[in-house]
Amino acid sequence: MRVNTPVLLFLGLLLFxxxxxLEGATLxxxxxxxxxxxxxxxxxxxxxxxxxxRKAIYPPNGIDFPKHIPTGRFCNGKNAADVIAEKFGLPLxxxxxxxxxxxxxxxxxxxxxxxxxxxxxxxxxxxxxxTGQAIPLSQQLDHWISIxxxxxxxxxxxxxxxxxxxxxxxxVIGSNDVLDYNRKLELRQKSNPQQYMQSIADKFKExxxxxxxxxxPRLLIFGVAQLGCTPEKREKxxxxxxxxxxxxxxxxLYNEALIKMLQQLKEELQSSMTYSYFDIFNSxxxxxxxxxxxxxxxxxxxxxxxGKLNAESxxxxxxxxxxxxxxxxxxxxxxxxxxxxxxxxxxxxxxSADDSQYMFPLSLSQLVAS
Numbered sequence: 309m310r311v312n313t314p315v316l317l318f319l320g321l322l323l324f325x326x327x328x329x330l331e332g333a334t335l336x337x338x339x340x341x342x343x344x345x346x347x348x349x350x351x352x353x354x355x356x357x358x359x360x361x362r363k364a365i366y367p368p369n370g371i372d373f374p375k376h377i378p379t380g381r382f383c384n385g386k387n388a389a390d391v392i393a394e395k396f397g398l399p400l401x402x403x404x405x406x407x408x409x410x411x412x413x414x415x416x417x418x419x420x421x422x423x424x425x426x427x428x429x430x431x432x433x434x435x436x437x438x439t440g441q442a443i444p445l446s447q448q449l450d451h452w453i454s455i456x457x458x459x460x461x462x463x464x465x466x467x468x469x470x471x472x473x474x475x476x477x478x479x480v481i482g483s484n485d486v487l488d489y490n491r492k493l494e495l496r497q498k499s500n501p502q503q504y505m506q507s508i509a510d511k512f513k514e515x516x517x518x519x520x521x522x523x524x525p526r527l528l529i530f531g532v533a534q535l536g537c538t539p540e541k542r543e544k545x546x547x548x549x550x551x552x553x554x555x556x557x558x559x560x561l562y563n564e565a566l567i568k569m570l571q572q573l574k575e576e577l578q579s580s581m582t583y584s585y586f587d588i589f590n591s592x593x594x595x596x597x598x599x600x601x602x603x604x605x606x607x608x609x610x611x612x613x614x615g616k617l618n619a620e621s622x623x624x625x626x627x628x629x630x631x632x633x634x635x636x637x638x639x640x641x642x643x644x645x646x647x648x649x650x651x652x653x654x655x656x657x658x659x660s661a662d663d664s665q666y667m668f669p670l671s672l673s674q675l676v677a678s
Contacts (some may be wrong), residue, residue, distance in 0.1 A: 339419065343424060350403075353423065355406075368612050382427060391649075395660070404422050442484075456468070478528045520580070535555045537596060612631045
């Protein structure tokens with residue numbers, strides 16, 4: 309969403325013991341995790357953008373991360389992409405921009421996984437590319453091409469293609485494009501909601517084709533969540549703190565267009581495209597409706613902030629900002645709606661469950677075994 313480690317050596321030949329929901333999967337089948345997206349999975353790329361204000365380099369961010377320091381993740385600890393890599397026994401994917409001047413780390417990370425994600429990024433370039441606020445998806449793909457070349461030099465062309473085809477590409481993006489439509493009158497004047505959400509999906513299709521051309525990886529693609537139910541949006545509804553249903557409608561329309569686009573792209577590419585879609589919209593709705601079922605106590609307030617719903621201020625190192633005492637019980641870390649580490653782990657449990665109603669056409673275990 310838009311908001312204003314040492315790398316281990318490759319262990320791809322070792323068998324990975326059991327992962328809940330991933331029985332039978334091996335580390336060899338998932339040699340790398342490569343991450344594209346926005347602030348939901350940014351590992352700190354924006355730290356290296358000198359003109360960007362969309363950075364999480366200040367506490368209390370990172371309060372529960374190893375060494376208790378802010379890393380650029382909009383979270384108290386590990387984000388969803390970190391949790392996925394961790395569950396496969398892989399190093400946390402480091403931010404791509406942190407590797408540019410570190411040759412040895414870059415070579416190792418090229419094999420085990422890299423994060424290209426950037427807070428504020430969108431499927432459309434918007435004005436972020438020219439202002440330097442974020443790294444849009446098109447530029448993230450350029451960075452992937454650089455890592456692809458590194459892989460090819462290290463492994464050889466044939467082995468690199470095999471490596472990529474067995475790796476998992478996690479893509480979490482689209483929220484900023486949907487929110488842009490909600491807040492920019494000029495976009496709403498040019499297109500109705502269905503037209504604009506379809507245009508986002510069409511652009512995403514172009515990007516996915518480019519990804520596919522580099523090696524046919526396994527794709528784990530997240531839809532967008534209930535963007536109208538973030539603490540910030542609820543707090544603005546000052547009488548009853550309900551969700552902003554218009555924003556949710558935009559998100560739902562985009563997800564519908566995205567699902568159809570993925571099905572069409574699969575038909576065009578036939579058996580060479582392997583993907584699964586995670587329905588973050590309905591899954592988080594279920595979590596919000598039944599937090600206790602998932603071991604949470606609060607699925608509406610921000611853990612870090614101030615005022616009503618802790619959503620009257622961003623998570624900043626200011627005297628009036630407070631952090632909840634038990635971060636394991638909150639779904640949301642800040643008022644923008646970034647999950648806590650506990651929230652990301654709850655979401656991963658839904659992603660990895662073999663009987664998950666929110667993953668299709670393949671479960672995660674089927675995706676990694678395909």
